Amino acid sequence: MKSLRILVPLAASLALAACAAQPQRSSSAGPAPIANTATGNTAPARTITVGIAAINDFHGQLEPPRQSVLVKDATGATGQIPAGGAAWLASAIDAVRGQYPLHMTVSAGDMISASQVASSLYLDEPSIGVMNRIGVDFNAVGNHEFDRGKDELLRMQNGGCAQFTTHKPCQLEPFTGATFRYLAASTIDQAGHTLFPATGIKTFGTGADAVTIGVIGLTTRTTPTLVSPAGIAGLTFEDEAKAINAAIPGLKAQHANAIVVLIHEGGKQDGPPDPQGCNGMSGAILDIIPRLDPGVDLIVSGHTHAAYICDFAARDPAHPLLLTSAGLYGEMVTDIALDFDATTHKLVARRAHNVIVQSDPYQSATRLVTQDSRFPVFAPRADIAAYVKKYVDASLAFAARPVGKLAGPALRGEPGKVATGGTLGNLIADSQLGATRKAGADLALMNPFGIRTTLVPDKDGVVRFGDIYRVQPFSNVLFTQTLTGAQVKAVLEQGLDDDGPWQALAPSANVRYTIDVTKPVGSRVTSLTIGGRPVVPAKAYRVTVNQFLALGGDTFTQLAGKPDQVQGQNDLDALRDWIAAVPVRTVPAEARVTITGL
Template identity: 60%
Template sequence: MLLRARLFLPLALSGLLGACATPMAVSDSAGPVEVGIIGINDFHGSLEPPRQAVNVADGKGGIVPVPAGGAAWLASAIDSIRARHPLSMTVSAGDMISASQLASSLYLDEPAIGVMNRIGVDFNAVGNHEFDNGQQELLRKQNGGCEKFTAKEPCALEKFTGATFKYLAASTKRADGSTLFPATGLKTFGSGKSAVTIGVIGLTLKGTPNLVNPTGIEGLTFADEADTINAAVPLLKAQGADAIVVLIHEGGRTKGDPNPQGCENFAGDIRPILDRLDTRVDVVVSGHTHWAYVCDYAQINPAKPFLLTSAGVYGELVTDITLQIDPVAGRVVSKRAENVIVQSVPYTSTRGPLGNTPLFPQFQPRADIAQYVAKYVEASKEYTQRPIGKIDRPAPKNEGAEGGAGGPLGNLIADAQLGATRDKGAQIAFMNPFGIRAPLVPAADGTLTFGDIYLCQPFGNNVVTESMTGAQIKAVLEEGLDDTGPKQALAPSAGFEFRYDPARPAGDRIVSITLEGKPLDMAKTYRVTVNGFLGLGGDGFSGFVGKPDTVTGPTDIDALESWIKAVPVRTVPQEVRAGVVKG
């Protein structure tokens, strides 16, 4: 039973990790030194509980959803892990900031940095979202100060002193070859014969330019991940590193029953990187996919005996990694890891109320961080609690295997963007499912607040309308279904439907496309609206780039608000607009 495996994980992992977890011979002159590595990733400024659950299989064919997350609860979970490790360090694998809750985003994610300072993070690898407000603003996050680099006012509530932890950016290069932040870091524990040093390499994915506004990374390049890591390993070893930990903002996904401790059928863009890594790497803390896993990678590739971990998203989990290090031989002799669910408070989901479960520990909020967060939450209430309209039912966000499809919520957003750009001649709109961050869960009377829609659409992208032929529209839909990266079936606006067969060859998976019930004319030109991220080729949709007659419209969140409040109660569309067919 998976619940049993989770509850008795240290024992279960002794078998799971095989030779990698079995202590090897150590020097007689000094025993092994235990060091804890506490790992998080993709926090995204989640100051408050994100109203999401970690799903765990119950071993009986069902699922146990565990309400999790919130900065103060995350702090308590980390403290509890630290208490088990007299020697420890805390690390993050990127996207600590941006695409954040409104209480953090309104204040340029200064409170997210403040939370992580108080938690005691040591190192954070840059992720793609760290660049959302540009490299100068990111440098301010490290160095502090109140210089203004965006439309928002810095230091609005208090002076910002910067991160006390170190950003790492081994693969992010300036024109002169220097890195934007240091490539590596070192932390030493103990002294004399028992001293051990851990070397840390931090980096984002090579594909970052496809995920951010080009103006924010002007003059920067992003090098190959494996080459970057392999170049850093011998340098850290030369500086005395006994263990090598990689923090990389790239990841994968598992299949099968939900299991934050699992590694079943692991796949993703990180796999080719891992298979090329120097064998002296001991641990890879990953992120980006918002998926939770713990892998003994030697079970996948026996030549690469490192641990691979990810703690999901939004501070809903934290990874407890234990290393036993021989200080004389200068190497790790055993390692193990488990993901700890940060069970916090009940909430109401799209399926109704969700309470706590006694199957997992429930953490209490750490008082100092709860008080710090409350200051920013209170200051943001003017924005978050403003009613914007009503919907007739909850609009769920697709998760898991369905995460690449927009569903009713994607349809609603596409309809909103079409409605906002009809005056630009728009006939069709598309929404990328990965850009939908949270479900819309209205109050009992159907009311939504600005805070609700902001959780769903936190990016502030302007929508753009451009001219595309039917053939170009088909080609861009095929891009979402190809074999490069995770698949996304773009969510279309009302009147547009397409069907696809995943078993067909890449580039030829679209089976049919209709607009208002008639086949799309491949030679005809249509006016198409997308968010500005897609318009710049984001998520690999290069087919939207450089199209003629492009005009800019309102922000995505303004479009959604206007659409919802335009009628007394907005109906959430339920029809299948992007559907799968077989054979």
């Protein structure tokens, strides 16, 4: 496995570093950070502190994403804080790094793809440009990094204008690639090598005064179920714990004083999210941690789009590591401090908290989300704002084209134990059925996780192409294929098995089904009607889904490999045409899926 080494001069004296034993918190500091003393002994008189600014799941959100961070005050009252935007994120990261003479900046994957139109139209070149300007050191590959295929991902690292997609690269300027290093410890090519280096090293100072951080980066082993198989042909994705453990001896041989893992896999809290909390955690990351070498000190995670700070010192003394995640879309940045004994250079303490990247107010589907004076408001960094504006301005003509009118906002399903498509899922499924009737479609199904944001028309009801692009940024074509009634039910059941998070596929208007989550796997769909009649197990039905599902994505293997698949139009075009087909499209608000047993 290859590794990357970066050398950074140590501060002028250890006296300065010693002052960082309790690093001064900037005005961005929220609740008191979690502390973890690695040795359990009294902290040494002199310490060297290395600060880490960490993000994950940026997804090309160049402009504020018109989303909020949910917070709770001491009385239990909740509030929403407008957050995100590349220029605001840059200022927040600068504030975090400004506390530490010694620092590094890392990302846990999905930096690109599923992006805003101003980034996606230009193959996410501007998102890489933003992160270069911010000064990221390392980024783990995420599953979405593979959305446009392996060759295009390699271009993201190495630069150049070779064309691997339907979009033309280098439209506004030459693309020189990422100045940071992608890491891919678990992604193996046909020659048995990692696609990118497995590890990286950053050293502060030299000789006896050196403090060295070893970094391992990797993605979830479920990536093959989440992206198009054609784009990752020849690649395999190893077990995460196995790949991490295999990389540690090499870092120790390079005298790493601490091991940091950047992993595009994570967990979620149970109940209302607390950006500083670790309440009732569940998820795949909890299956990985017990199998890790105890040498891992910090895990920066992602993938689940959840925010949390988890101290495992009490939970699992064999793995007294710190687990963090900063949510998604650059709405938060995790402020992490690692303290080292200035004499032995052993890690003696670690602390972290999530800083909310509060930005400008915005109009949500239901109300104006205003700034909260209890939290700092970051000013957009001027150079990043100017760079983003260049790409936003270039995309305006494309994004501003009117599509049609909606009678009101179309909402995604509310977060819960079972993901649903909400009224927007209904609208999308109807549009896909309407677009494929000529292919004989009887019904359409849409995956909730493929719906990235709500669809909110302007005050006159006008929806623009940029609005629907944000909803479905993957540009999937539609496929119509034949399934028996028994297979249709089996497809719905796959969304409710124990292989991944539960999601109820959003059906077109002629479908109704009921879920009982207390039933065993394979029998949770308790009723299913198509066209007002109970489904007939042996009867053939023509079913429309997007390309991602048709390839078995999100573990819907029942949809993959059908011999009679008929390719239709792009999902964005289908939604555009559906909205435009009537003067004002009504948002279908009826409940098509009933969930019981929660």
